[in-house]
Amino acid sequence: MTKKVILTGIRANNQLHIGNYFGALLPIVDMAKQHGGEYQVNLFMPDLHSFTTPIDHSQLKEQILSSIRTFVAAGLPIDNPDVHIYRQSYVPAHSELTVILNCFTGMGEMERMTQYKDKSSQLSGDRVSVGLFDYPVLMACDVLLYGSEYVPVGDDQSQHIEFMRDIAERMNTKFNQELFKLPLEVKKQHEFFGKDQGLRIKDLIDPSKKMSKSDESERGIIFLTDEPAVAAKKIMGATTDSVGEINLDYAKQPGISNLLQILALFTAKSLDDVVIEYQEQTSYGDLKKAVAEATEAFLTQFQTNYDQVDMNAVEAKLTASEAQMNEIANKTLHKVQKAIGLR
Numbered sequence: 001m002t003k004k005v006i007l008t009g010i011r012a013n014n015q016l017h018i019g020n021y022f023g024a025l026l027p028i029v030d031m032a033k034q035h036g037g038e039y040q041v042n043l044f045m046p047d048l049h050s051f052t053t054p055i056d057h058s059q060l061k062e063q064i065l066s067s068i069r070t071f072v073a074a075g076l077p078i079d080n081p082d083v084h085i086y087r088q089s090y091v092p093a094h095s096e097l098t099v100i101l102n103c104f105t106g107m108g109e110m111e112r113m114t115q116y117k118d119k120s121s122q123l124s125g126d127r128v129s130v131g132l133f134d135y136p137v138l139m140a141c142d143v144l145l146y147g148s149e150y151v152p153v154g155d156d157q158s159q160h161i162e163f164m165r166d167i168a169e170r171m172n173t174k175f176n177q178e179l180f181k182l183p184l185e186v187k188k189q190h191e192f193f194g195k196d197q198g199l200r201i202k203d204l205i206d207p208s209k210k211m212s213k214s215d216e217s218e219r220g221i222i223f224l225t226d227e228p229a230v231a232a233k234k235i236m237g238a239t240t241d242s243v244g245e246i247n248l249d250y251a252k253q254p255g256i257s258n259l260l261q262i263l264a265l266f267t268a269k270s271l272d273d274v275v276i277e278y279q280e281q282t283s284y285g286d287l288k289k290a291v292a293e294a295t296e297a298f299l300t301q302f303q304t305n306y307d308q309v310d311m312n313a314v315e316a317k318l319t320a321s322e323a324q325m326n327e328i329a330n331k332t333l334h335k336v337q338k339a340i341g342l343r
């Protein structure tokens, strides 16, 4: 019965843009399509991770459902019985196990986490929450409860994967039984999923930076919810250069290269083909017009798909997955509770 488990968490509390779509969302959807069946694929919303740094709570519930809806609009196969989609807070074993594993985790271990150091340094004193500090323990529980072996995440999460392996091994050794299966080491994760292909859509106004929600100016970002005509205007206003040639050269012509990349993604052509098509041309205006049209077409199609998602089917899928996940997670939790003397 037991299929190997691939698990990944998808953060929900952001307004999604095309950089998220092509860099994170679509790869996950493709992974679920490709491996669901041979593997058990767990995709979950780490909703309890949403407020480790301050957020607008009045939006959270809607944002979570809207994120799930976006995945389904992008083609997530919710009718596949081996693909599970669930919200972390609907499986209380995540929090319960976190309280337990906290007592087997060292302060020093958490203090060394680079993501914690980065994020906490951007916040002033008492806005750095214990939850932010403790984030890797909750993340370890997300993975260990299900015996997950494959955990596709970005490079910024490597240290967290190493921690999961450490805490799992520590518990197995201390209590002299296989309480947890160890996720594979980071190197093996990369062998399985292919290392990040370096797809980075850049900001339209400042193409030296990647497109990112944390930027103050939204003129450089195409959101999935943008009015298609407004998005087209953002493309027309994109920063280019004065070279007067169209080349794929991220160092010398970052703006033009970014537009070529976006055009390739929106028209589902290879980047090579797009470069060949435009290389001989000199008019930036024609390229921009083509990208603007492709952007409008993409967003119009995507937003139609989004509107057509059957939210009753999505709710039913969540309910079914959450029931199944509670069963699996509670078994692991119970094993741990017995081992440590609570049961």
Ligand code: TRP
Binding pocket: 007, 008, 009, 010, 011, 046, 049, 138, 139, 142, 143, 151, 152, 153, 157
């Ligand atoms: N920390 C991940 C991120 O920032 C999200 C996440 C939470 C996650 N729990 C997880 C990813 C468990 C994989 C497995 O992207």
